[in-house]
Structures are given as structure tokens and as C-alpha cells.
Amino acid sequence: MAEAEKTRIALLAIDDDPKSLELVQDALAREDLTIVTATDPHSGLELALRERPEIVLVDLVMPEMNGITVLERILEAAPATEVILTTGHYSAESAVEAIRKGASDYLTKPLSISRLRERIGALIEDFERRRRALQLDREMLRTYQFEGIVGRxxxxxxxxxxxxxxxxxxxxxxxxxxxxxxxxxxxxxxxxxxxxxxxxxxxxxxxxxxxxxxxxxxxxxxxxxxxxxxxxxxxxxxxxxxxxxxxxxxxxxxxxxxxxxxxxxxxxxxxxxxxxxxxxxxxxxxxxxxxxxxxxxxxxxxxxxxxxxxxxxxxxLPRLADRKEDLPLLERFFLDRLSNEYGKRIRGVTPRVQILFARYHWPGNVRELENVLSNACMMCEGDTIDVQDLPEHLAKPTYQAAADDGEELLPMAEVHRRHARRVLEAVHGNKAEAARILGLHRATLYRLIGEMDPEEAKAKGA
Ligand SMILES: Nc1ncnc2c1ncn2[C@@H]1O[C@H](COP(=O)(O)OP(=O)(O)OP(=O)(O)O)[C@@H](O)[C@H]1O
Ligand SMILES: [Mg+2]
CATH class of the missing domain: 3.40.50.300 (P-loop containing nucleotide triphosphate hydrolases)
Structure with a gap:
């Protein structure tokens, strides 16, 4: 089913203790959530891989396979899944390991109903927000497309x-x-x-x-x-x-x-x-x-x-740098196309990527954006393109691109040199006057502008 049409969010709970599953079901019975459960990790994992639920609750200690393994296997196949581990055997080490391996939370049993509701509620809201944003983007895209040319x-x-x-x-x-x-x-x-x-x-x-x-x-x-x-x-x-x-x-x-x-x-x-x-x-x-x-x-x-x-x-045709307000639409346009091409479900780019894109000067214009997104789609393991999926020159922007005013960021020595030349120009090349304004010794000014001080030359020659 197409992502945007799916309105109910699916949650899968895996736990060898049926009581625990019952509690989850009771606590989370709400209209916009489909709950599926499994009491053994193998069939749970199979369900997860087949149905691709948005949220998975998984018990840490189960016979046959532990929760961390289930977590890893699920995230391998569907990195965007929100996996929450639950356990009756809390230990700081396992909590840290779970989070490090990509769990979005770690809850201790007996599960607090209110905490569970609050946590799942927040995730659902987040999904809904993203889904609405995606839908709006698609509507915008339909509106602001003329003969396959995107722009607003x-x-x-x-x-x-x-x-x-x-x-x-x-x-x-x-x-x-x-x-x-x-x-x-x-x-x-x-x-x-x-x-x-x-x-x-x-x-x-x-x-x-x-x-x-x-x-x-x-x-x-x-x-x-x-x-x-x-x-x-x-x-x-x-x-x-x-x-x-x-x-x-x-x-x-x-x-x-x-x-x-x-x-x-x-x-x-x-x-x-x-x-x-x-x-x-x-x-x-x-x-x-x-x-x-x-x-x-x-x-x-x-x-x-x-x-x-x-x-x-x-x-x-204007350069892309002169119409950066078109960037989000173009991103959506290419990501939809590329997701299809690569058989991935890429929803968008992270806000950090958006900032990098907005600051970048795009010398290759729309073709460059298309290429950057195409590479990023290939690299991307989750459903959202992040900075590590970008080519290096974008991920680690030159200082020039990162400077807010777009002005080149220079080494101190170069700033000094340029400033000295500016002052020198302003006083029509009068070096004594320039040195006075700059508060420098004349010899220093000469060094700064890369010329030989005639006095010094004379002294050396003598
Ligand atoms: N406004 C746009 N909306 C959607 N796709 C675009 C837009 N502008 C350019 N593209 C895409 O960007 C790529 C480059 O576009 P195109 O080949 O028309 O550029 P060009 O100006 O002819 O470039 P060149 O001067 O290098 O020949 C193509 O894949 C094209 O589909
Ligand atoms: Mg051309």
C-alpha cells in the first residue's frame, strides 16, 4: 500500500509472556493503531519483516533469541522502525547497548501504562506530522509543476x-x-x-x-x-x-x-x-x-x-542559487522518483541537510541537485537522507559555503594582506601614509603586501 494512503499505524509487540502482551493491547487500544502480537521471537521477527510495522515493542530476555538480536535484525531491514525494548531485568549495560544499537527507548517492566501511552502517543503524533507534511508537499508539487518543470x-x-x-x-x-x-x-x-x-x-x-x-x-x-x-x-x-x-x-x-x-x-x-x-x-x-x-x-x-x-x-532560466525557495519542491520531486527507481522508501531529508542545501551555491544547478540526491538515495539506509549520505563537499562544506553571509572565510594573514592592500589603494599607493593608518612599521607593511622594502634592500645591498 502506498505510504501516504495508509492511515493506521501498526505496532507489533513481541514478548514470551502473554500477560505482558495483553497489558500492551489494553493500554494502547486506540482507533489509529493496529496492534499485532507474537509470543515467540522467530514469528515476531518474521511478522516485522513482512508487515513492516512502524513501531515494535520487544522484550529483552526471551528464550531462543534475545531482544537485542531482534532489534538488530529489524533495523537492518527497516532502519526507520521505532523499536522499543522492554525488560523485567533492568541493567544499565543492556540499556546502553539497546540505545547504542538503535532502540528508540528502553522501558522497565512492569510496564507503566501511562508511560507507555505517552511514549507511543508521541511516536504516533510524530508519524502523523510527517505524513501530513509529505501529503502537503505532494499537493504542492502537483500545483507547482508545469510540463514536468518544477518551480514555485x-x-x-x-x-x-x-x-x-x-x-x-x-x-x-x-x-x-x-x-x-x-x-x-x-x-x-x-x-x-x-x-x-x-x-x-x-x-x-x-x-x-x-x-x-x-x-x-x-x-x-x-x-x-x-x-x-x-x-x-x-x-x-x-x-x-x-x-x-x-x-x-x-x-x-x-x-x-x-x-x-x-x-x-x-x-x-x-x-x-x-x-x-x-x-x-x-x-x-x-x-x-x-x-x-x-x-x-x-x-x-x-x-x-x-x-x-x-x-x-x-x-x-535562473540559476538554482537564485531561487532557493524551489529547493524543497525539487527535493520532493526527485526523491519520489528516485525512491521508485531504487525501490526504497525515502521520505525526505533531515533539517540539517535542508540547511546545508540552502547554504550551498549549486554551481551545477538542478542537475547537481538531482545527482546529489541520487547518490544520497543509494547511500541512505533509513527513510530520511542525513548528512552522512551526502558527498563530502556538501557534508563538510567549505567555510565559504558555511559562512552565513556567503563571504569567504579567510586565514588571518590573508585578511591582513587584503586589508593592507585596500588601505594602500585608498591612499593612492602612499606607503608611508598606509603604514601610519594601519599602525604598522613600514617594513612590516612591505612584507605584508609581498614587496621588498627599498630601504631594506638598500641596507642589505650596502
Ligand atoms: N525545474 C526543473 N524541474 C525538474 N527537473 C529539472 C528542472 N530543471 C532541470 N531539471 C532536471 O535537471 C537535469 C538537467 O536539465 P537540462 O538537461 O534541461 O539542463 P540544461 O540547462 O540543458 O543543462 P546543460 O547546459 O548542461 O545542457 C535534467 O534531468 C532535468 O530533468
Ligand atoms: Mg542541455
């Missing part, structure tokens, strides 16, 4: 609205943004919502094509057009006819090809290499890049006219 930040809502408005009409569109922030996802959404949704979405990855083959790749060639052209070949423009051609990494397009592409976009016609016959270019174009095309125009690496032709519709 104003920046992403704006992206959704642009896609929605552009998709029915665009002929060309440009999708920009840093690596891993969803450019391909958005491009596919544009295609799906366009009138040509039934036709092909064809990907052309410009960074994977050698310069000399670009033209033939895009427009095709006829037999004998060049050495190696042993037969006619259609290009991506023809292959995508009626649909969408996705020109990924458009920033890597060589200038010569940029010129040809521009012509095609203007005339809506192209020719196969080696053939004069014009053919109709009946495709929508979505171009994507993580490079700064405006800068590339400045440095003459990208044609300005092509840029404006492509950017009639421009969708800019």
Missing part, C-alpha cells in the same frame, strides 16, 4: 508564463541559462505545447559536431558532394520537418555555419550540400546555450544578426 519561485513562474505564451506561435526561440538549469526541459516543453507537438523534436548538439561536417549534418548532402559522400543523406532540417529542431549549445556553432543558419532562418529555405535545389525549412527552431551570447557578440564570436533573429523569444 517568482522567477520560475515567470518562465512558465513565457513558455505558455510563446509556445503556440514561436518560429524561433532562444533558451539561455547556466549548465543544468533545465534548458532542454524547457525546450521540450515549448515543443510539446506548440501546434507541432505531434511531429518530431530533433536534437542537434553543436558541440559534438566537427566544423567541416556541420553543413551536411544540418542540411544534408547529395552523393558525391564531397569525399566520403557516397550517397544522398538528409540533414536535421529535413528530418525535423513539421516539428522542432533543437539547436543545443548554439554558442559553439562556428561562424561560417552561423551565417548559413541565419540565411535559412531568413529565407526559410535551404539546400543540401552539393545540390542547388532549394527546399523548404519547415521547422520551429529552439536554440539553447549556457554561454553569454551578448559577450560573444562583443568579441565577434557570435553574429549579432543571428542572435536577434533567434532571440525574438528569449527564455532566461
Amino acid at each position: 519561485s517568482p522567477l520560475m513562474l515567470d518562465v512558465f508564463s513565457r513558455i505558455r505564451r510563446a509556445a503556440p506561435h514561436f518560429k524561433t526561440a532562444l533558451v539561455t541559462g547556466a549548465t543544468g538549469c533545465g534548458k532542454e526541459l524547457v525546450s521540450r516543453a515549448l515543443h510539446r505545447l506548440s501546434p507541432s507537438t505531434q511531429a518530431r523534436f530533433v536534437v542537434c548538439n553543436s558541440s559534438a559536431i566537427v566544423e567541416t561536417l556541420f553543413e551536411s549534418e544540418l542540411f544534408g548532402h547529395v552523393k558525391g558532394a564531397f569525399t566520403g559522400a557516397v550517397q544522398d543523406k538528409i540533414g536535421l532540417f529535413e528530418y525535423a520537418a513539421g516539428g522542432t529542431l533543437f539547436l543545443d549549445e548554439i554558442g559553439d556553432l562556428p561562424l561560417t555555419v552561423q551565417t548559413k543558419l541565419l540565411r535559412v532562418l531568413e529565407t526559410r529555405e535551404f539546400q543540401r550540400v552539393g545540390s542547388p535545389a532549394p527546399r523548404r525549412a519547415d521547422v520551429r527552431i529552439v536554440a539553447a546555450t549556457n554561454r553569454n551570447l551578448r559577450e560573444m557578440i562583443e568579441s565577434k564570436q557570435f553574429r549579432e544578426d543571428l542572435f536577434y533573429r533567434l532571440a525574438t523569444v528569449e527564455i532566461k
